[in-house]
Every structure is written in C-alpha cells, then in structure tokens.
Amino acid sequence: LLIRLILLFPLFISLLAAQYSANPELAGLSIYRLEGLKKIMYEFVDEGKLAGVQTAIIRNGSIGHYDTYGYADIDSKKQLKDDAIFRIYSMTKPIVSVALMMLYEEGKFLLDDPVHKYIPEMKNLRVYKPVFTQNFFGSTLGKIWPLNKLRSVRKTKTHMRIIDLLRHTSGLGYGWGSNTYVDRKYKKADIWEAKDTKDFINKISKIPLYHEPGTGWRYGVSTDVCGYLVEVLSGQSLDEFLSSRIFMPLNMVDTHFQVPDNKINRFTTNYINNIPEKYRWLLRKSFNPDGKLMAIDNPDSSEFTKNVTFFSGGGGLVSTTKDYVQFCKMILNQGELNGSRILSPKTIEL
Known part of the structure; x- marks a missing residue:
C-alpha cells in the first residue's frame, strides 16, 4: 500500500x-x-x-x-x-492511511468494498471520456483541435473501491494536469473551501473522475476521502481518532x-x-x-x-x-x- x-x-x-x-x-x-x-x-x-x-x-x-x-x-x-x-x-496521507487500516484490522470494512457502501454520495459517480482517443483510427487525429476538445461525461462502469483510495487509483485528482475540462471542474467546485469533511465529499462527488476507478494512477484527494471514511466507520471526527488512537500512543x-x-x-x-x-x-x-x-x-x-x-x-x-x-x-x-x-x-x- x-x-x-x-x-x-x-x-x-x-x-x-x-x-x-x-x-x-x-x-x-x-x-x-x-x-x-x-x-x-x-x-x-x-x-x-x-x-x-x-x-x-x-x-x-x-x-x-x-x-x-x-x-x-x-x-x-x-x-x-x-x-x-x-x-x-x-505527509498527512501516511498517517490517515494507517488510521484507516487500523479500522480494517477491526473488521470494519474490506479493501474491495465499494466506497459507496459507506459513503452513499460516491455511488453514482461520473467519469470523463474523450470522444476521440489520441490514436483515433490509427492516426494522431485525436490530438488535433477541435477533435481533442470533444468529450463526454458518463456514469462509471466500475465502482470505486476502498483499495482504490489507498493506492490512488480512484480516478480522483487535485485539479491540475493536462485534462483541462476536469481541472476546470475542480476549480469551480472550490473544494478547499469546504466547511468540513462531509461538505468536501459533497463537492468532489459531483466532479467527473479523470479515469475509470482501478484503471490508472493519479495523485489527488483520495486520502481526504479516506479521512472521511475514518469518521464514518469510527463514529469520531478525524481529529479525535488520530489524537486518541495514534498521536497519544506514539507520544x-x-x-x-x-x-x-x-x-x-x-x-x-x-x-x-x-x-x-x-x-x-x-x-x-x-x-x-x-x-x-x-x-x-x-x-x-x-x-x-x-x-x-x-x-x-x-x-x-x-x-x-x-x-x-x-x-x-x-x-x-x-x-x-x-x-x-x-x-x-x-x-x-x-
């Protein structure tokens, strides 16, 4: 992991x-x-x-x-x-990942469980799909404007799993990169102005994924979702859980x-x-x-x-x-x- x-x-x-x-x-x-x-x-x-x-x-x-x-x-x-x-x-990420795995050891979830089993907002996720791939019909036409701007957003074929969050294969990102369409959605959602973790989940669940869950790797907000999972599974705020279960025992x-x-x-x-x-x-x-x-x-x-x-x-x-x-x-x-x-x-x- x-x-x-x-x-x-x-x-x-x-x-x-x-x-x-x-x-x-x-x-x-x-x-x-x-x-x-x-x-x-x-x-x-x-x-x-x-x-x-x-x-x-x-x-x-x-x-x-x-x-x-x-x-x-x-x-x-x-x-x-x-x-x-x-x-x-x-470097918050390793700590929160450890926290989630502590709950895994307690039998609170399985790594292959769909995220929406515990976070309903993450059930009907959508994913960005270019209409033309870069190798459209064996050529580079898919790279040429305006073909490279044609896109669709559709429901994901596979569910996001908890293991996808832990290894950054969820399709979530940070709002930067070469995918200007999805990046703009992150900017518009203003995710870092969320008032709490639940509000954060509400914001990102409405943003299209960069790719189908489990089909690629992208550094992003997956561990923030892990943090919310810790809250849902433990019944404590992330702050309280980390303090009592990790910070205090480790001094x-x-x-x-x-x-x-x-x-x-x-x-x-x-x-x-x-x-x-x-x-x-x-x-x-x-x-x-x-x-x-x-x-x-x-x-x-x-x-x-x-x-x-x-x-x-x-x-x-x-x-x-x-x-x-x-x-x-x-x-x-x-x-x-x-x-x-x-x-x-x-x-x-x-």
Whole structure:
C-alpha cells in the first residue's frame, strides 16, 4: 500500500526535533559524509532557495544525525529551532492511511468494498471520456483541435473501491494536469473551501473522475476521502481518532490540525518559489518573477491557527520532526513502538 511505499526506507530523512541525541557510530554513519550533507543543506539556505532546514537520519533503529540551520521567519531573522512546528501537507496521507487500516484490522470494512457502501454520495459517480482517443483510427487525429476538445461525461462502469483510495487509483485528482475540462471542474467546485469533511465529499462527488476507478494512477484527494471514511466507520471526527488512537500512543504531542495558541510562537512561516503558473491558482498568490522565496502563510494569520473545522486527510496536519520520527519508527518497527501496537506486522507487509 501507499504507506509502505512512502515510509519503509533503511534511512529516513526528515525534519528535526531537539529531544534526540545523535550517535553516528551506533547508526553506522560516516561523520565525514555527514559533514558533507550539512554543507549541502546549508547551501540551500545561504543561496536563498530555502528559509531553513532540519535534517535527521535514522539507521538501524538509531538516531545517527540531526541538525538545524536557517530561519523560521526570514524577515524578522527568527532562528529555526529544534522544536519548530511545520505544515506537513501530504505527509498527512501516511498517517490517515494507517488510521484507516487500523479500522480494517477491526473488521470494519474490506479493501474491495465499494466506497459507496459507506459513503452513499460516491455511488453514482461520473467519469470523463474523450470522444476521440489520441490514436483515433490509427492516426494522431485525436490530438488535433477541435477533435481533442470533444468529450463526454458518463456514469462509471466500475465502482470505486476502498483499495482504490489507498493506492490512488480512484480516478480522483487535485485539479491540475493536462485534462483541462476536469481541472476546470475542480476549480469551480472550490473544494478547499469546504466547511468540513462531509461538505468536501459533497463537492468532489459531483466532479467527473479523470479515469475509470482501478484503471490508472493519479495523485489527488483520495486520502481526504479516506479521512472521511475514518469518521464514518469510527463514529469520531478525524481529529479525535488520530489524537486518541495514534498521536497519544506514539507520544506525538505536537501534531495537530489546528496549532494551539500556546504553540503559535513555534510555528514557522511558509515560503514558496518557482511554482509553474498552472498550479498557482491553488495558493491564490502572485509570485516573484525572479524566483526568490515568497511568504505565502504567516503564523499570525495562518488558517492553521484559526478555527479549523475541515480536517483534510490529504494535507491538513502540522507537526514537528520529533513527532514524525515517532510515526516512522513505528512503521519501521512493524507497527509497534515502545509497547504501543498501532498496526499488525501483516498489515504493514501489505
């Protein structure tokens, strides 16, 4: 599953938190090469490509390296600290996928179950179909305007299954790519303005799929649907489920959908640069033409510090390196950490 593909590495490099003491020798790491790593990472900051960097390396179950360099906020020259809180965006996905698999182990669903069995809104889905394929009658006519603009939207032939959500073969996307028709539908639906997960489901269930479920792979909002499934199957909000079933057992004390007031001073400014123009509508920001870093989210005005009611399973969490290392160590340790069993080894092997 996606969890295994993302997280099972002999070396895990992530953002850092301070409570760890590093032992390169115990981890079997070269001090000389670690110095080279630091030099490379520092250059990203010194050349203005990144505001700050935190690196941690775990090998053979030991913390072999950690380091922090740069700024939490460039304008104020606020130094990046070991306990800084970051927006982890799509690294929310592995956590929510684990949450759903916990419910799978409890017999709440089968991987081949249709999604609409638990989410009725996802039953009568439609899918985008070009009228002419690119190899129309063995030629390239299907690529030529206006033939390439002719399309139909019809009911899907197959049902979307839960396993399709977990492996991103559902036909859902993010609203960017070469399919301008479906992309426009995502923009019009304004999915990120949903007031909660149910409202989000109502929005995306009306958008045509990019392809028939199970017939292709596309990165997108599938894990947000997984998050809503967790709510439906558990009877808890996604926020409550993750907190009680994953964060507390793993001692992930700084992982939230909303940054608590007493932690805002540890929340970093978010910067971005050199984003292709076709993706910029997602952030609703203009960009520096020279590619320099530009702040797009500040702690004192961030949506992550307001009254968060939409718990995005695909990208809504904030966290620290200490916390995320705890999660990854649990995965690397076959679903258990410090006596807390989150998943069985058999599920991890999937």
